[in-house]
Amino acid sequence: MLERDDVGARHPGVCLITGAASGIGAATAWRLADDGARALVLVDRDGDRLQALGDALERPGLELFLCAQDVTDEEGWDGVEHGVRHHWQGLDAVVVNAGVSESGPIAELSLEAWRRVMSVNLDGGFLTLRSGMRLLRDGGAAVVVSSASGVKAEAGIAAYAASKAAVIQLAKVAAKEGVPRGVRVNAILPGGVETPMWSGMDFFRDMVAALGSEQAAFDAIAAHGTPLGRYAKPEEIAGQIAFLLSPAARSMTGAALIVDGGYTL
Numbered sequence: 001m002l003e004r005d006d007v008g009a010r011h012p013g014v015c016l017i018t019g020a021a022s023g024i025g026a027a028t029a030w031r032l033a034d035d036g037a038r039a040l041v042l043v044d045r046d047g048d049r050l051q052a053l054g055d056a057l058e059r060p061g062l063e064l065f066l067c068a069q070d071v072t073d074e075e076g077w078d079g080v081e082h083g084v085r086h087h088w089q090g091l092d093a094v095v096v097n098a099g100v101s102e103s104g105p106i107a108e109l110s111l112e113a114w115r116r117v118m119s120v121n122l123d124g125g126f127l128t129l130r131s132g133m134r135l136l137r138d139g140g141a142a143v144v145v146s147s148a149s150g151v152k153a154e155a156g157i158a159a160y161a162a163s164k165a166a167v168i169q170l171a172k173v174a175a176k177e178g179v180p181r182g183v184r185v186n187a188i189l190p191g192g193v194e195t196p197m198w199s200g201m202d203f204f205r206d207m208v209a210a211l212g213s214e215q216a217a218f219d220a221i222a223a224h225g226t227p228l229g230r231y232a233k234p235e236e237i238a239g240q241i242a243f244l245l246s247p248a249a250r251s252m253t254g255a256a257l258i259v260d261g262g263y264t265l
């Protein structure tokens, strides 16, 4: 029987993070390691960067399980579930973070590009959360990394925005399903965050070339449309994810926490 005080009591414990090799995922891995995680299960399709992160994170008392796989690989998740059960019997925290973006107006968006985004952000998010709901111990917690684009429309990001809206609802349904076991599920909706995700976008690369540095490009975009005038650092989002996973957020489940410098105001 779950006791009321069991909710969040094992934080940070054994934590799984997808998209862990870069940006918000890597910052979250560092944060949870610094907070005293017992083990980190890190999933990313970029095996080299994942290995480099694992090497850098190594420290006494922290167990690492590096899974170089695509989040859309259903069989790969069977392997992750098996490995987690074998080593730790279950998980205390899950961060559903891997994501990709494509831009272009709807009239010019190919079905292939649409499916590429949906496949990673929605199918991959579902598979991650499905394994998470199977593995989370009573009183555990999950955070789904959505985006402010999931609630605020902008031209040119239809697939990304639709996928991010969908995962908010995925998180809310999971939150209801988790209630009997005290498992909390929340979504976080960042605005702009200074991560390598942007360097995949043509317009951003053009801005970097014109303005001379990535920081100048981030500052220029943030100056238009983000009331606080700056993009977040990945470490800030990692801190907010750590909060949502922690006992300090014990009364939060099914929330969609907007952390966007006022972008959606």
Ligand SMILES: NC(=O)c1ccc[n+]([C@@H]2O[C@H](COP(=O)([O-])OP(=O)(O)OC[C@H]3O[C@@H](n4cnc5c(N)ncnc54)[C@H](O)[C@@H]3O)[C@@H](O)[C@H]2O)c1
Binding pocket: 018, 019, 020, 021, 022, 023, 024, 025, 043, 044, 045, 046, 069, 070, 071, 072, 097, 098, 099, 100, 120, 124, 145, 146, 147, 148, 189, 190, 191, 192, 193, 194, 195, 196, 197, 198
């Ligand atoms: N950067 C932003 O401005 C911003 C804003 C709002 C939300 N987000 C969301 O935050 C999350 C993390 O993004 P980021 O900015 O840190 O990006 P990033 O590109 O720095 O990191 C994403 C990581 O996910 C991995 N990945 C991508 N597709 C994968 C797949 N199919 N299987 C396994 N791994 C995969 C990549 O290899 C990479 O390591 C994403 O869901 C993104 O949509 C980012």
